[in-house]
Amino acid sequence: MISERSWADAQLLWDYHQMHHEPRPCSVAIGLGSHDLGVADTTVDLYKRGMMPLIVFTGATSPTTRDRMPRGEAVHYRERALKLGVPSSAVLVEANARNTGENINFSKTLLEEAGVDVSSVLLVSKPYEERRAYATACKLWPKVEFVSASTVVAMGDYIASIGDASLVIDMLVGSLQRLLIYPDQGFMISQAVPEVVGDAYLRLRSQGFTNRLVPESFKF
Structure with missing residues (x-):
C-alpha cells in the first residue's frame, strides 16, 4: 500500500x-x-x-x-x-x-x-x-x-495506463537521482533542485522506491 x-x-x-x-x-x-x-x-x-x-x-x-x-x-x-x-x-x-x-x-x-x-x-x-x-x-x-x-497527462492517469504505481514511482526517483549525480560525471548539465523536491526524493527512497537507482558515491 x-x-x-x-x-x-x-x-x-x-x-x-x-x-x-x-x-x-x-x-x-x-x-x-x-x-x-x-x-x-x-x-x-x-x-x-x-x-x-x-x-x-x-x-x-x-x-x-x-x-x-x-x-x-x-x-x-x-x-x-x-x-x-x-x-x-x-x-x-x-x-x-x-x-x-x-x-x-x-x-x-x-x-x-x-x-x-x-x-x-x-x-x-x-x-x-x-x-x-x-x-x-x-x-x-x-x-x-x-x-x-511529452504526453499531456496527469500522474494518476499515467500510472493507471501503465498499471504499476510502484514502477512509475521507482522511475521518478531514479530519474531524480541521475539529475543529482550525473552532472559531476559529465553526463548532463546541472539543474537546480528545489529543497521541497529533494526532501520528497529522500522520503521516497526511505520508503523503498529504489529499484531504478544506480550505484553512487554522491550523496544528496
Missing part, C-alpha cells in the same frame, strides 16, 4: 521532471525509446500539427521492453507512426541506443550522415523523463536548441 505522503511526494517529483516548454516548430523531433508507446503517439501528434518535417525514433531494447518490443523500441515506434499515418519518408530509425546519452549521440550522427541541418530539436520523452533528457541533450549537443515535449 502506497501512503498518502508517498503519493504527494511522487507528485512533487512528477511536476519537477516536466520542463513545461511550449511546443514550437523545430528542425526535427527525436522520440526517445522506452516501454511507453505514448511517446510515439505524441511525436506523431506534433508532426501532424506541423511542428517538424522529420522524426527520429531512437532506442534498442532494455529489460523492461524486451518482451513487449522484441524488434526494438525505435522500430516499434516507427511502426506505430506509420500506422497513424506518418509517411515512411518522414521517419528515421536509430536502433542501437541503450541509454539517454546514446539516444542523443547516435541520433546526432544519424542526422549528420543524412545531411539534415539541425538548429532545433523537439525532444519527446515520457513525462517524467523530460528534464533528464533535456539536461543530457544540452550537454552533448550544446549548439542546438532543445524543446521538451
